[in-house]
Amino acid sequence: MNPIAKAREAVTPGGHTVPDRRSGGHDTATATATATANDSVVALRGAAVRVGGRTLWSGVDLRIGAGEFTAVLGPNGVGKSTMLKVLLGALPVTAGEVRVRGARPGQANDRIGYLPQRRSFDATLHIRGIDVVRMGLDGGRWGVPLPFPNTRRRAARARVDEVIELVGASRYAHRPIGQCSGGEQQRLLIAQALASRPELLLLDEPLDSLDLPNQSAVAALIGRICHREGVSVVMVAHDVNPILHHLDRVVYLARGGAATGAPGEVITSGTLTRLYGTPVEVLRASDGRLVVVGQPETPAVHTDRHDTEGSEHDAR
Ligand SMILES: Nc1ncnc2c1ncn2[C@@H]1O[C@H](COP(=O)(O)OP(=O)(O)O)[C@@H](O)[C@H]1O
Numbered sequence: 435m436n437p438i439a440k441a442r443e444a445v446t447p448g449g450h451t452v453p454d455r456r457s458g459g460h461d462t463a464t465a466t467a468t469a470t471a472n473d474s475v476v477a478l479r480g481a482a483v484r485v486g487g488r489t490l491w492s493g494v495d496l497r498i499g500a501g502e503f504t505a506v507l508g509p510n511g512v513g514k515s516t517m518l519k520v521l522l523g524a525l526p527v528t529a530g531e532v533r534v535r536g537a538r539p540g541q542a543n544d545r546i547g548y549l550p551q552r553r554s555f556d557a558t559l560h561i562r563g564i565d566v567v568r569m570g571l572d573g574g575r576w577g578v579p580l581p582f583p584n585t586r587r588r589a590a591r592a593r594v595d596e597v598i599e600l601v602g603a604s605r606y607a608h609r610p611i612g613q614c615s616g617g618e619q620q621r622l623l624i625a626q627a628l629a630s631r632p633e634l635l636l637l638d639e640p641l642d643s644l645d646l647p648n649q650s651a652v653a654a655l656i657g658r659i660c661h662r663e664g665v666s667v668v669m670v671a672h673d674v675n676p677i678l679h680h681l682d683r684v685v686y687l688a689r690g691g692a693a694t695g696a697p698g699e700v701i702t703s704g705t706l707t708r709l710y711g712t713p714v715e716v717l718r719a720s721d722g723r724l725v726v727v728g729q730p731e732t733p734a735v736h737t738d739r740h741d742t743e744g745s746e747h748d749a750r
């Protein structure tokens with residue numbers, strides 16, 4: 435697999451378009467009541483993380499219940515991908531507490547489907563989409579399925595077909611994945627992450643290499659997986675606009691701090707101004723969407739968004 439780093443601008447120049455809250459979404463009080471410490475799929479309390487000698491974020495309080503859709507938002511370099519790594523147990527918190535399915539992070543990774551940031555396939559890659567999906571059951575082995583007994587092999591094949599159908603990829607799953615479009619590849623990767631029936635999906639900017647119609651379609655697919663199949667989703671987004679109508683909750687990260695809650699509570703001029711310590715304005719467009727103006731980028735990585743295709747610099 436040859437990852438191609440594709441730096442993308444947010445859809446809205448100079449700002450970051452963010453959604454109004456989904457009708458019927460939870461407010462913080464309701465969310466706290468529905469996802470108590472015991473039944474939370476994810477629970478963070480006063481969590482902080484330090485990387486390379488500096489605190490990326492701190493004071494993060496968050497509870498995510500079954501079948502809830504949470505977005506992790508914030509400027510480039512603020513530590514969004516790092517948050518997913520914390521949930522996977524790949525990085526410890528330096529303060530506070532993190533629980534995933536009631537246990538320490540890393541202990542329930544077989545119940546988690548994870549899509550890392552910026553993955554795509556070289557056009558000359560001949561492995562079929564269906565084989566990539568199958569890897570979600572075979573623990574990442576390329577090509578050769580594990581020597582399962584016949585019954586397990588049949589069950590595995592049925593599950594692969596099932597998730598391929600769920601993501602709407604049946605038409606192209608037998609094509610070499612390198613010849614599939616970005617949206618098709620993304621659906622196949624989501625199917626791969628779903629193959630082992632995870633309770634929690636961690637998706638790192640799964641929309642960022644897609645055109646607008648594909649962003650909406652894949653966002654709707656993820657919303658369906660979350661709300662209909664009961665899979666909790668934590669999705670990192672640079673532009674949260676495409677997930678406008680699907681979100682239950684957001685975690686907005688700023689250098690050092692964080693705000694969590696329903697989108698309509700967190701994405702306000704007052705909350706973001708307090709969070710960033712600099713004037714940030716949230717405007718409501720005529721179609722009901724919110725546009726954030728004045729959100730500072732993290733200086734150390736500000737230029738990453740302007741890297742040309744192929745740069746590995748931001749392929750974290
Ligand atoms: N293993 C690491 N060692 C040192 N610095 C790191 C490491 N991982 C990430 N960083 C730094 O932490 C910051 C946040 O990274 P990341 O979580 O990838 O941000 P985001 O996903 O919000 O763009 C970046 O400045 C990055 O360079």
Ligand SMILES: [Mg+2]
Binds near residue numbers: 515516
């Ligand atoms: Mg990232």
